[in-house]
Amino acid sequence: MRRLLAAALVALLAACGLFALDLGRRWGRQAPADAPLVEVEIPRGTSLAAAAARLEAAGVIDSASRFRLAARVLGGSRPIRHGLYALPRGAGYAEILAKLQKGEVLTLFLTIPEGLPAVLVHERLMAAPRLVGEVEVPPEGSVLPATWDYRPGETRAALLARMQKGMADALAELWAARKPTAAVRTPEEAVILASIVEKETAVPAERRRVAGLYTNRLKAGMKLEADPTVIYPITRGRPLGRRIRQSELAADTGWNTYARAGLPKGPITNPGRASLAAVLDPEPHPYLFMVADGSGGHVFAETYAEHRANVERWYALRRAKGEM
Known part of the structure; x- marks a missing residue:
């Protein structure tokens, strides 16, 4: 009898040891680098047992009961968090539990580049996957260009509000940090002028210089004569696809800065932080004129005579390329 009990005890200890080894292997297992991600929704208030059942049903783990036991013995006391998760199939219990406890829910991203007009912001919002609901085209200049994260199921209205x-x-x-040299008198005017700077140069190092040029013109009572302000009321920020017509340069649309001095009646795009900062701290210089230099930047001039010479060089460059 004693021998039978001893043998049974040895067998039990061996079984427990094997079970512990198996549990440890499942706990520390690493998912393959190419392991497919499986989406699992953990509703608010879900218990560990219910979450384990969902994970097993989705094929993320192979045993809900073993996962539950490992979590209680090895996983600490932190609660799991609700949300939609993208979890690697075949990962160890430790990795899966850590993601649930940290709340590493599935996150998607929507990038709004600097200078993207409101109509195109709207298009991107409506095309973004796994957002829900409808939104109208936002007011021009009201959206901060950046890469925005969102969760599946979030409303477009909520993301737009952020x-x-x-x-x-x-x-x-x-x-609050604006310099006394700025020509704009209100935050709204800052957005308007920054939107022009944003559309006029794609060279980050030029932003403050371009802002300084338009600041000089505003202070001198000159027309800004910015081509993007002519195009905006025609296309609402989309590419024009052709040269500006003389009739369009003369049209007083409220935005056209060839037709009247001062700022247009509203922004012409969504400016980024750098352009906003530029108009609130413009580069001090005497320049009043600029023309493209053929490399994406501009040549600046203090006098109209210098400007005309720069324009002629620009035309010669374009003729050499067959563009005129």
Whole structure:
């Protein structure tokens, strides 16, 4: 009898040892680098047992009961968090539990580049996968260009509201640090002038210089004569696809800065932080004129005579390329 009990005890200890070894292997297992991701929704208030059952049903883990036991023995006391997860099939229990406890839910991203007009922001919002609901085209200049994260199932209205709060917060921060040399009198004027700077140069190092040029023109009572302000009321920010007509240069649309002095009646795109900062701290210089230099930047001039010479060089360059 004693021998039978001893043998049974040895067998039990061996079985427990094997079970512990197996549990440890499942706990520390690493998912293959190319392991497919499986989406699992963990609703708010889900217990560990219910979450384990969902993970097993989705094929993320192979045993809900073993996962539950390992989590209680080895996983600490932190609760799991609700949300939609993208979990690697075949990962160890430790990795899966850590993601649930940290709340590493599935996150998607939507990039709004600097200078993207409102109509194209709207298109990107409507095309973004796994957002829900409808939104109207936002007011021009109300969205902060950035890469925005969102979760599947979030409403487009909620994401747009965060984008607009981002712009409001950035503008308030930059406005508080504005320099006395700025020509704009209100945050709204800062957005308008920054939108022109944004459309006029794609060279980051030029932003403050371009802002300084338009600041000089505003202070001198000159027309800004910015081509993008002519195009905006025609296309609402989309590419024009042709040269500007003389009739369009003369049309007083409220945006056209060839037709009247001062700022246009509203922004012509969504400017980024750098352009906002540039108009609130413009580069001090005497320049009043600029023309493209053929490399993406501009040549600046103080006098109209210098400017005309720069324009002629630009035309010669374009003729050499067959563009004129």
